[in-house]
Amino acid sequence: MTRDYSQFLSTPAPEDTADSTRPLSALEHLGWQGVFSQQTDLDEMASHPPVRITEVNRNGLRAMGDGIDMVIPPGPEATVGDWLMLDSELPTHSRVLERKSLIRRRAPGKDRKVQLIAANIDTMFVVTSCNADFNVARLERFIAMAFDAEVTPVIVLTKIDLCEDPAEYISQAKSISDLVEVVPLNAKSAAAREALAPWVRAGQTIAFLGTSGVGKSTLTKALGEDLDIATQGIREDDARGRHTTTRRQLYFLDNGCGVLDTPGMRELQLTDAASGVGDVFADLEELATQCRFRNCAHEGEPGCAVQAGIAAGEVDASRLDRWRKLAAEEAFNSASLAQKRAKDKSFGKMVKTAKTIKKRSRK
């Protein structure tokens, strides 16, 4: 069957679709947006229909499209949330569309390879509670990560109902960045859904990030008590042939909003997030350009604009501290990654040389 994809080539931005009365198409429900249709044309869509990856496991990639729900064998360099132009004859040759956003993570262990965690998330809810979990440094780290991945971060402050005075938490959260909204709520109340509604819209993809126990599952439930069937666990054979039930990684709420829930999200570290750190501390970076010395470490050098800001009470000294730490950590991570890449390269060269020598010696 050939589908008519012509309507998708003029897809309005999701901001527009939310208010329009036009019902969303199947593809738009899966999160298809203008940035993707710009990368293709009618001919390609007819021969290679777009599919979204909703799950990645040992058996391959689960791909869903308009009237399509299939598993592509492992092969394409794609992750959950990716859009592919499906080559039905050679599925592993399907083209991965350029991502709107991408969350990566440095793998644990020695080789520290970068893994793709999730693609094409629109909004990341960074969740923390008004209690001992609240930690500005950690929030900044998560937000830097979101900025770096080109995802819009929103801070969600849960458990306001259990807190005597949430105002202090709210003001600290708000001080992190002017670019990030803060939503204080009780995740167990009916109002929670309402509070997140501006971001939880049809055609959008959201994700939750936060430590254990802050209310991510409670919020997910609040958003869609009646999730459609795609949320139900799927049965899969594990390595020993046992049946296990795993949760869907990208699933859709009744209102058509996608929720991305992958185990990898829970172990995120800061990788290559330089631009993200810069966004969170944009005011300090700006101020630092006014230091007398270009390589000023803001540790008491003459003409340091940052220290002057602290003296004038315009800059919070502990914020400078956290900026330093995060920047140093990011620099360390990126450097070790660069080293690893260089090492891989030289190892590759060595293998090549060894092979050539072997070949020659055989002649």
Ligand SMILES: Nc1nc2c(ncn2[C@@H]2O[C@H](COP(=O)(O)OP(=O)(O)OP(=O)(O)O)[C@@H](O)[C@H]2O)c(=O)[nH]1
């Ligand atoms: N009173 C109150 N309880 C909350 C709120 N948010 C979460 N809880 C409770 O806190 C506990 C932990 O919430 P979860 O939603 O399971 O936390 P989580 O972030 O999903 O935790 P993990 O699954 O371990 O990552 C549950 O007992 C919730 O009912 C809130 O805003 N107010």
Ligand SMILES: [Zn+2]
């Ligand atoms: Zn300085």
